[in-house]
Amino acid sequence: xxxxxxxxxxxxxxxxxxxxxxxxxxxxxxxxxxxxxxxxxxxxxxxxxxxxxxxxxxxxxxxxxxxxxxxxxxxxxxxxxxxxxxxxxxxxxxxxxxxxxxxxxxxxxxxxxxxxxxxxxxxxxxxxxxxxxxxxxxxxxxxxxxxxxxxxxxxxxxxxxxxxxxxxxxxxxxxxxxxxxxxxxxxxxxxxxxxxxxxxxxxxxxxxxxxxxxxxxxxxxxxxxxxxxxxxxxxxxxxxxxxxxxxxxxxxxxxxxxxxxxxxxxxxxxxxxxxxxxxxxxxxxxxxxxxxxxxxxxxxxxxxxxxxxxxxx
Amino acid sequence: xxxxxxxxxxxxxxxxxxxxxxxxxxxxxxxxxxxxxxxxxxxxxxxxxxxxxxxxxxxxxxxxxxxxxxxxxxxxxxxxxxxxxxxxxxxxxxxxxxxxxxxxxxxxxxxxxxxxxxxxxxxxxxxxxxxxxxxxxxxxxxxxxxxxxxxxxxxxxxxxxxxxxxxxxxxxxxxxxxxxxxxxxxxxxxxxxxxxxxxxxxxxxxxxxxxxxxxxxxxxxxxxxxxxxxxxxxxxxxxxxxxxxxxxxxxxxxxxxxxxxxxxxxxxxxxxxxxxxxxxxxxxxxxxxxxxxxxxxxxxxxxxxxxxxxxxxxxxxxxxxxxxxxxxxxxxxxxxxxxxxxxxxxxxxxxxxxxxxxxxxxxxxxxxxxxxxxxxxxxxxxxxxxxxx
Ligand SMILES: Nc1ncnc2c1ncn2[C@@H]1O[C@H](COP(=O)(O)OP(=O)(O)OP(=O)(O)O)[C@@H](O)[C@H]1O
Ligand SMILES: [Mg+2]
Numbered sequence: 001x002x003x004x005x006x007x008x009x010x011x012x013x014x015x016x017x018x019x020x021x022x023x024x025x026x027x028x029x030x031x032x033x034x035x036x037x038x039x040x041x042x043x044x045x046x047x048x049x050x051x052x053x054x055x056x057x058x059x060x061x062x063x064x065x066x067x068x069x070x071x072x073x074x075x076x077x078x079x080x081x082x083x084x085x086x087x088x089x090x091x092x093x094x095x096x097x098x099x100x101x102x103x104x105x106x107x108x109x110x111x112x113x114x115x116x117x118x119x120x121x122x123x124x125x126x127x128x129x130x131x132x133x134x135x136x137x138x139x140x141x142x143x144x145x146x147x148x149x150x151x152x153x154x155x156x157x158x159x160x161x162x163x164x165x166x167x168x169x170x171x172x173x174x175x176x177x178x179x180x181x182x183x184x185x186x187x188x189x190x191x192x193x194x195x196x197x198x199x200x201x202x203x204x205x206x207x208x209x210x211x212x213x214x215x216x217x218x219x220x221x222x223x224x225x226x227x228x229x230x231x232x233x234x235x236x237x238x239x240x241x242x243x244x245x246x247x248x249x250x251x252x253x254x255x256x257x258x259x260x261x262x263x264x265x266x267x268x269x270x271x272x273x274x275x276x277x278x279x280x281x282x283x284x285x286x287x288x289x290x291x292x293x294x295x296x297x298x299x300x301x302x303x304x305x306x307x308x309x310x311x312x313x
Numbered sequence: 314x315x316x317x318x319x320x321x322x323x324x325x326x327x328x329x330x331x332x333x334x335x336x337x338x339x340x341x342x343x344x345x346x347x348x349x350x351x352x353x354x355x356x357x358x359x360x361x362x363x364x365x366x367x368x369x370x371x372x373x374x375x376x377x378x379x380x381x382x383x384x385x386x387x388x389x390x391x392x393x394x395x396x397x398x399x400x401x402x403x404x405x406x407x408x409x410x411x412x413x414x415x416x417x418x419x420x421x422x423x424x425x426x427x428x429x430x431x432x433x434x435x436x437x438x439x440x441x442x443x444x445x446x447x448x449x450x451x452x453x454x455x456x457x458x459x460x461x462x463x464x465x466x467x468x469x470x471x472x473x474x475x476x477x478x479x480x481x482x483x484x485x486x487x488x489x490x491x492x493x494x495x496x497x498x499x500x501x502x503x504x505x506x507x508x509x510x511x512x513x514x515x516x517x518x519x520x521x522x523x524x525x526x527x528x529x530x531x532x533x534x535x536x537x538x539x540x541x542x543x544x545x546x547x548x549x550x551x552x553x554x555x556x557x558x559x560x561x562x563x564x565x566x567x568x569x570x571x572x573x574x575x576x577x578x579x580x581x582x583x584x585x586x587x588x589x590x591x592x593x594x595x596x597x598x599x600x601x602x603x604x605x606x607x608x609x610x611x612x613x614x615x616x617x618x619x620x621x622x623x624x625x626x627x628x629x630x631x632x633x634x635x636x637x638x639x640x641x642x643x644x645x646x647x648x649x650x651x652x653x654x655x656x657x658x659x660x661x662x663x664x665x666x667x668x669x670x671x672x673x674x675x676x677x678x679x680x681x682x683x684x685x686x687x688x689x690x691x692x693x694x695x696x697x698x699x700x701x702x
Contacts, residue, residue, distance in 0.1 A: 104542050130544035142539040144532050150658065151651045155532050158525040159544025165553050168524030169517055171653070175524060179653035187658065200659045222544045 042188040044254040045223040047133070049082065050117045057082040057257050058103070058134075058226055063112035065098055065281075072098040074281040075112070080226060085248065085258045087272035087289070091301060094278040096261040097139055100228050104136050105129045116226065130159050133225035137215040137232060139261075143203040149214050150199040153186035156221025189217040193247060209240050213247070220251070227251065229260045233267045245270045269293075277301065329656060330519075337512075344508055348501055360619040364500040370612040371507035372569050377592045377608035378514055378601060379561025384590070385598035385647070386527065387554035388534030389444070390452040393459025394589050396439075397432045397559040399581040400462060401566020403472065404428035406576040409482035414471045421482045421571050425564065432563025433556045440555035444548060447537070459586050466578040477577025481570045495571070503572040510568065514561060515601060521557070523653045530554055531649060534599075584626070591629055595636060597643025606644055 051057055058080040065073040073095045080086050088096050101107045103114055105126040114121045121129050135156075144152050161182070163175040190196040193213040198206055203214060212232055219227055229248070233241045241264060248271045252258055262268050268275070268289070275292040277285040279301040285292045292298055325333065347355075348364040357366040376398060383391045405428055406412075408419045419427075443454045466472050484506065486494040494502035521527050529550040532540035541547045570576045588611055596607020615625050636643070652658060 106538070106542070125546075126541045127544050127546045130542065135544075136542060138539070142536050144535040144539070146535055146647060146649070147528075147531060147651060150655070151528065154652060155528050155540070155545065156543050158528060161525050163525055165521070165526055165557075168526045169520055171520050176653065179524070183652055183654060183658045187662070196662070199662055218543060 039188045039191050040254060042185055043192045043220065044256075047223060047225060049225065051082050053083040054081055056080070057117060058259075059113075059115045059118075060099070060103075061113045061115065063099070063102060063114065064110045065095070065102060065107060066110045071281050073102070073109075073278075076278065076281070076283045077112075078276045078283060078286055080257060080259055081274075082225075082257050083252070083255070084273040085252050085260060085271050087268045087275040088259055088261045088278065089263075089268060089275060090278035093280075095281040096278060097230055098281075099278070100136055100230055100259075100261065103129075103134055103228060127159070130222050130224075133223075134228065135219035135222045135224035135226070136228040137212070137219050137230055139230040139234070141208075141211045141215060143211060143214060143218070145202065145204040147203055148200050149190060149195060149203055149206060149210075149217075150183070150186055152203050152214055153189050153217045153221045154182045156218040157182040157185055159222040186217075186221060189220055190214075192220075192250075193217045194243070208235060212236075212244075216247070216251075220256070225257060227256050227258045229258065229262075231261055231263065233262055233264050236264075241267050341508065341512060345505055348504055357613070357616040361616040362500065364504050366613060366616040368500040368504040368507055368572060369616070370609045371504055371511060372565050372572075373589075373592060373608040373612040374605045375507065375511055375514065375565040375568070376562060376589055377596065377604040378511065378518065379558045379565065380589050380593050381598060381601065381604045382518065382521075382530070382561070383554050383558035384593055385600070385604065386522070386530040386534065386649070387551055388530075389551060389554060390448070391455045391555075391558070392452050392583075392586055392590065393439075393455035393457065393462070394558070394562055395581050395583075395586040396459040396462035397436065397562030398566040398569070398585075399466060400432045400435055401428045401563030402570040402576045402581075403466065403566075404431050404563070405567040405570040406478035406481050407471075410478035410480055410576075412473060412476075412478045412480075419482065421484045421567070424482060425567050428563045428567045429560040432559040432566070436555040436557075436559025437552055439559075440552045444551040444555065456583070456586075459581075459583060463578065463581045466581060472578070474578050477575055477579075479575055481574050481576060483571040483574065497572070497574045500572060503568070507568055510564065511605070514564075518601060523650055523655070526550065526553065527649065528651045531651060588629075591633060593643075595633060595643060597645040597647060599647035599649060600643065600645045603643055603645030603648075 049057075056079045060076060060078050060080075063073050063076045064071070076095070076099070078086075088099060090096055098107070102109050103121065105121065105124060109122055112122075116132055116134060119132065121132065121134065124132065144155065147155070161178045163172075163178050166172075167175045187196065187199065190199050193216050195206070195210045195213050195217070198210055203211065206214060212234075216227075216229065216232065232248070233244050236244060245267050248258060248260065252271075260268070260272065272289055274287065275285070275289050276283060277292060277295075277298050279297075284297045284301060285295045287295075328336070348367050351358070351363050356363045376394070379397075380391065380394050383389050383394070405421070405424050407415050408417055408424050408427065409421070411418070439455070439458050443451055446454065467474055483495045483497075484502075486502075488494055492499075495506070496502070529540065529545045529547070532543065532545050533547050533551060537547055592608040592611040593604045594607070595610060596605065597603030611629065614628075650656075
C-alpha cells in the first residue's frame with residue numbers, strides 16, 4: 001500500500017500554467033496596460049475614510065503590555081498616517097510582533113489604547129477588528145493548508161460578505177453575486193501579488209516565496225485601511241527582496257497604509273517613509289529614516305553597524 | 314492503483330456540477346433498486362432482512378453526513394452526537410405515540426420539521442458555552458452531553474425509560490395493491506425515503522460547502538486563529554456547524570423512530586456514538602462520499618457476516634488501527650470544493666479541461682511562533698496573563 005502523506009496534492013494533473021501566462025504574453029503594450037489598470041482597480045477598494053491623506057489613521061497611545069513579570073511593551077506611543085509606509089523596527093524581542101498582536105486583538109493591552117480613525121480597537125472582537133480595517137500577515141506563515149491559493153484569498157474577501165447561512169444553503173441571489181465577485185477579486189489579487197499562475201494549487205504545495213505573497217493577498221482581500229506586514233522578506237533572496245519592496249510600494253500606491261516589521265535594512269530603508277524603533281519594549285526613536293539611522297540611541301541598540309545598508313545579508 | 318484513482322477523480326472533477334448530478338441519477342436508481350434486485354452475495358439474507366439492513370445503513374449514512382459537518386469540515390470533535398439522534402427520535406415519540414403524556418398524534422411530516430428545530434436548538438444550547446473551548450475540552454463536554462441525554466431517557470418519568478413508546482407515527486401512502494408503503498415489517502418504502510432524503514441533504518450540504526460557510530468551517534479546522542484574524546467570525550460559524558449537524562442528526566432520529574415504530578432508552582449509548590465516529594473516520598472525514606461509504610460498511614458488514622456482537626467492536630477496532638497506519642485520511646481522503654463557481658474560475662485561468670483544484674489531505678497547520686500557542690479567548694475578553702487586573 002502507498003504511504004499516506006503523498007496521496008493527493010500531487011495526484012491530480014497539475015494545472016497547466018499556460019493559459020494565463022500565455023494570454024499575458026500575447027497582449028500588446030496597450031492591452032497590457034489596460035489589463036494592469038483593471039487589476040489595480042479591483043485591488044484598490046473604495047473605502048470611506050474619516051481622515052484625510054497624511055492625517056493620523058492609527059494612533060497607538062501609551063501602550064503597555066505585560067506578560068507576568070515581563071514587560072513586552074512599555075508606554076509606547078506612535079501614529080500611523082494615512083497613505084504612508086511606516087517601518088516598525090528593533091532588535092529581536094523588542095516587542096514588534098506583540099505590537100501587531102495588540103493591534104489585531106490577539107492580546108489585550110495592560111494599559112493604553114489603539115485607535116483606528118478614533119475608534120478603540122482594544123476591546124473589539126478580533127474578526128471585528130479585521131472588518132474595521134486592520135489586516136496582517138504572520139511572522140511564521142499561517143495559511144489554510146488544505147485550501148487552494150485562490151480559496152485562501154476568497155476567505156479574506158468573506159470578511160466583507162453579507163450572505164447568511166440560509167442564503168448560502170438556498171443559493172439566494174446575493175450569495176451568487178458575492179461568490180462571483182469574490183472569485184474575480186481574488187484572482188485580481190493573486191495577479192497583483194504575482195502568483196496567479198499557481199491559483200489552483202494547495203497553499204502547502206506553493207514555494208515559500210509564493211506563500212508569503214499569498215498571505216499578503218489574503219490580507220488585502222479583507223479590504224483593510226491598514227496593512228501590517230510582519231517580516232515579509234524573511235528568508236528571501238536579494239532579488240526576491242527587491243521584488244517584494246516593489247510590491248509593497250505598489251500596495252501603498254493603491255491607497256493602502258502599511259506598517260512593516262522587517263529586519264532587513266535594505267528593504268526597510270527602501271520602502272518606508274518613517275520609522276519607529278523599539279528596544280526592550282520601549283520606543284527609542286521615531287522619525288524619517290535618514291535621521292533615525294544616525295540617532296545614537298538607535299545605533300547603540302543595534303550595537304553599531306547593523307543599520308548600514310551594506311551589512312544587510 | 315493510485316494513478317487510476319487520480320484519473321477517475323480528475324475526470325469527475327472536470328464535469329460541471331449539473332453533469333455530476335446527471336451521472337448520479339443512474340447510481341441513485343441502482344441504489345433504489347438494490348433491495349428489489351436482492352442480488353446474491355451482496356444480500357444480507359437469510360441472516361437479516363435485506364431492505365431493513367439497507368435502511369439501517371442509509372440512516373447511518375445520514376448520521377455520518379451530519380457528523381461530518383461537525384468533525385470533518387469544522388474540525389470539532391463531537392463525541393456526543395448520538396444525543397441529537399436520540400432527541401430526534403424522542404421528539405417523534407412524544408409528538409405521536411399514544412404512550413406520550415402530551416396526548417397529541419401529529420403526522421410524521423409535521424414531526425420532521427419540529428424535530429429538526431428542536432435538535433438545532435439543542436445544538437445551539439450545547440454549543441454556546443462549549444464552543445469557546447477548544448480541542449480536548451470540547452470532546453469531553455460533548456461526551457458528557459451524549460451521556461446526559463441518555464440518562465434523561467433512563468430517569469425522567471415522562472420519557473418512560475425502558476418501557477419506551479409504541480406506535481410512533483410513520484408516513485402514509487399505499488402501494489397500488491393496497492399494502493402500506495411505509496411499514497414496520499417491510500422497510501422497502503422507508504429505505505427509498507431515506508435515500509431520497511440523503512440526496513436532498515447532500516445537495517444542501519454541497520451548497521453550504523461552496524460558500525463562505527464551508528470556507529469558514531475549513532478555515533477554522535485548518536487554523537482557527539488565522540481564520541479569526543482573516544475576518545472569519547469563528548465562534549458564530551462553529552455554532553452553525555453544531556446546529557446544522559444536530560438538525561441532520563435529529564432528522565435521522567425521526568426516520569429511525571418512524572421505521573421501528575418504537576423508541577426506548579436502549580440505543581443511545583456511547584458505543585453508538587463511537588460507531589458514528591468510526592464511520593466518519595473510516596470513510597474519510599471531510600469527504601461526503603467517503604463518510605457515506607464508511608457508514609455503509611460499519612452498518613452493513615455486521616449484518617452481512619453476522620458475527621457475534623462482541624466481536625463487532627474488536628473487528629472494527631482492528632480495522633481502524635490498520636487503516637490509521639496505512640491510510641490515516643480514511644478510505645477516501647479529504648476533499649472539498651469551496652467556491653460556488655470555482656470550476657469556471659479555474660477553467661478560465663488554465664483553459665478548459667485543465668485540472669480543477671487538486672485536492673487532498675494536508676496536515677493542518679499548528680499554532681506557531683509569533684502567535685501564542687493558544688490565543689487567549691476573545692469572547693472571554695481576557696487581557697494578557699498577569700496583566701491588567
Ligand atoms: N505570550 C507571551 N507570553 C510571554 N512572553 C511573551 C509572549 N509573547 C511575547 N513575549 C515576549 O515579549 C517580548 C517581545 O516579543 P515579540 O515577539 O513582540 O518580539 P519581536 O520584536 O517581534 O521579536 P522578533 O524580531 O524576534 O520577532 C519577548 O521577550 C517575548 O519573549
Ligand atoms: Mg516578531
